[in-house]
Amino acid sequence: MQRINREEGYRAKEDRLKDLFVRGLAGNNAAYQTFLGELSSHLRAFLRKRLIRLPDEVEDLVQEALLAVHNQRHTYDPSQPLSAWVQAIARYKLVDLFRRRAIYEQRTDTLDDGMDLFSSADAEAAEARRDLNKLLADLPDQFRLPIMHTKLEGLSVREAADLSGMSESAIKVGVHRGLKALAAKIRGAQ
Amino acid sequence: MKTEDLITMLATGAGAVEAPAAAQRYALAIGWGATGATLLMLALLQVRHDLGHALLLPMFWVKVGFVGCVAAGSLFAVLRLSRPGANINWVPVALGLPVLGMWTIAAFTLIEAEPMERSKIFFGDTWKSCPLLIAMLSAPVFVAVLRTMKDLAPTRPRLAGFAAGLLAGAVAAVVYCLHCPELGAPFIGFWYLLGMLIPAAAGFSFGNSLLRW
Numbered sequence: 001m002q003r004i005n006r007e008e009g010y011r012a013k014e015d016r017l018k019d020l021f022v023r024g025l026a027g028n029n030a031a032y033q034t035f036l037g038e039l040s041s042h043l044r045a046f047l048r049k050r051l052i053r054l055p056d057e058v059e060d061l062v063q064e065a066l067l068a069v070h071n072q073r074h075t076y077d078p079s080q081p082l083s084a085w086v087q088a089i090a091r092y093k094l095v096d097l098f099r100r101r102a103i104y105e106q107r108t109d110t111l112d113d114g115m116d117l118f119s120s121a122d123a124e125a126a127e128a129r130r131d132l133n134k135l136l137a138d139l140p141d142q143f144r145l146p147i148m149h150t151k152l153e154g155l156s157v158r159e160a161a162d163l164s165g166m167s168e169s170a171i172k173v174g175v176h177r178g179l180k181a182l183a184a185k186i187r188g189a190q
Numbered sequence: 191m192k193t194e195d196l197i198t199m200l201a202t203g204a205g206a207v208e209a210p211a212a213a214q215r216y217a218l219a220i221g222w223g224a225t226g227a228t229l230l231m232l233a234l235l236q237v238r239h240d241l242g243h244a245l246l247l248p249m250f251w252v253k254v255g256f257v258g259c260v261a262a263g264s265l266f267a268v269l270r271l272s273r274p275g276a277n278i279n280w281v282p283v284a285l286g287l288p289v290l291g292m293w294t295i296a297a298f299t300l301i302e303a304e305p306m307e308r309s310k311i312f313f314g315d316t317w318k319s320c321p322l323l324i325a326m327l328s329a330p331v332f333v334a335v336l337r338t339m340k341d342l343a344p345t346r347p348r349l350a351g352f353a354a355g356l357l358a359g360a361v362a363a364v365v366y367c368l369h370c371p372e373l374g375a376p377f378i379g380f381w382y383l384l385g386m387l388i389p390a391a392a393g394f395s396f397g398n399s400l401l402r403w
Contacts, residue, residue, distance in 0.1 A: 024201075024204065025206065025207045026206055027205050027206030029201050029202065029203070029204050029205070030201075032200075032201045032204050033197060033198065033201035036197040036200060036201055037194075037197055040193055040197060059193060062193055063191075063193055063196050066193070066196060066197065066200065067196070067200070068343075068403070070200045070204075071403075072274070072342070072343035072403070073207060074207045074209035075212065075272065075273045075274065075342050075343045076273075077273060077276070080273075080275060080276060080277075081275070083275075084274075084275030084276075085273070085274050085275040086274075086275075087275060088274035088275035088345040089274045089275075089343065089345065091345065092274070092343075092345040096402070099398070125192065125193045125194065127192075128191065128192070128193065131191060132191035132196060133191045136191075147199075150202070150203045151199045151200070151202045151203055152199055152202075154202050154203070156203070157203070175203075179200075183403070187402065
C-alpha cells in the first residue's frame with residue numbers, strides 16, 4: 001500500500017515538473033524558473049547521496065547540472081519521461097566529476113533507477129565553492145556582454161543590442177554560445 | 191554565485207527553444223560528409239568503369255542495401271544516444287539485423303560454391319585495401335557527425351562514439367560501392383563490415399574525450 005502511494009507520488013511529481021518544463025520550453029520563463037528551482041532540490045538530494053565522500057562538491061555539481069539542463073534543454077523529447085532525461089544528465093555530470101578526480105565509479109548499480117531522482121528533495125543550498133561570477137567575468141566580451149545585459153540585468157534583446165552596439169542576432173547567439181563556453185570553463189577549471 | 195541566483199539568471203529571458211530537431215541536424219551533417227566522401231573517392235580512387243553494367247546486377251543492390259541498412263540502423267542509434275535517458279533497447283537489433291541478413295546470404299554462397307572457389311570468393315581481389323579505403327572515406331562524415339553530436343547531449347559517450355563511427359563508415363561504404371568491383375556476399379559481410387568497424391572502434395575509444403559536453 002505504501003509502495004503504491006510512493007509511486008503515485010513520483011508520478012504526480014513527474015507530471016508537475018514536466019508540465020512546468022514544457023511550458024518553459026514554449027517560452028514561459030516564470031514556469032521555467034519554478035521548474036529549475038524545484039529541480040535543484042532534487043538534484044541536490046540525488047547528488048548528496050552519491051557524493052558522501054566529497055560533500056564540498058555537491059553544490060558546485062548542482063550548479064553544473066543545472067547549467068547542463070539549460071544548455072541541452074533542446075534535446076528533451078516530451079514523449080519521454082522527464083525523470084529519465086534529467087537523471088541521465090545528472091549521472092553524466094557525476095561520472096564526469098569522478099573521471100576528473102580519477103575516482104572509479106562506485107555504486108553504478110544504483111545510478112540507473114529512473115524513479116530515483118524525483119523521490120527526494122533537499123532545499124538547503126550550501127555555498128558553492130566555485131564562483132560562476134568570476135568565470136563569467138573571464139568570458140570574452142562577445143559572450144560576456146549579452147549574458148550580462150539580458151540575463152543578469154534583465155534587459156530585452158533589443159535594449160542589450162542598443163547598449164552594446166552588437167546586433168540582435170549577435171546578442172542571442174552570444175547568450176547561447178556564452179553559456180556553453182561557461183560550461184566548458186567549468187570543465188576546464190577542475 | 192548562489193544556486194538561486196544561477197537559476198534566476200538561466201530563466202531570465204530564456205524564451206522559447208528554437209533549436210532545429212536533431213534528425214535535421216544529422217541529415218545536414220551526413221549530407222556534407224557524404225559530399226566530402228564522394229569528392230575524396232573521385233579524387234583518389236575512381237568510379238568503377240563498368241558501373242553501368244553493375245547497376246543491372248541484383249548483387250550490386252544487395253550490397254548497397256546492406257550498407258544502407260547499416261547506415262539507417264546506426265542513424266537510429268545515433269539519434270537515441272544523442273538524447274539523455276532515451277530508450278536504447280532496440281539499438282542492438284537495428285544494428286544486428288542487417289549484419290545477420292548479410293551473413294545468411296554469405297553462408298549460402300559459401301555452401302553452394304565449389305570448395306576450391308571458397309577462398310577466392312571470401313578474399314576477392316581487393317581485401318587488403320577495401321577496409322582501409324572505407325575507413326579513409328568515412329573521415330568527413332565522422333567529423334561532421336561528431337560535431338553535431340557534441341552539440342546535443344550524449345550521456346553514454348563511448349557507445350555514442352561507436353554509433354557515430356559506424357554511421358560514418360556505412361555512409362562511406364555506400365560511396366565506396368561506386369568504386370568497388372567486389373560483389374561476393376562473403377566479401378561484403380566481412381571486409382566491408384571490418385571497414386565500417388574501424389571508425390566505430392575509433393569512436394568507441396575516443397568517445398569519452400571527443401564527446402565531452
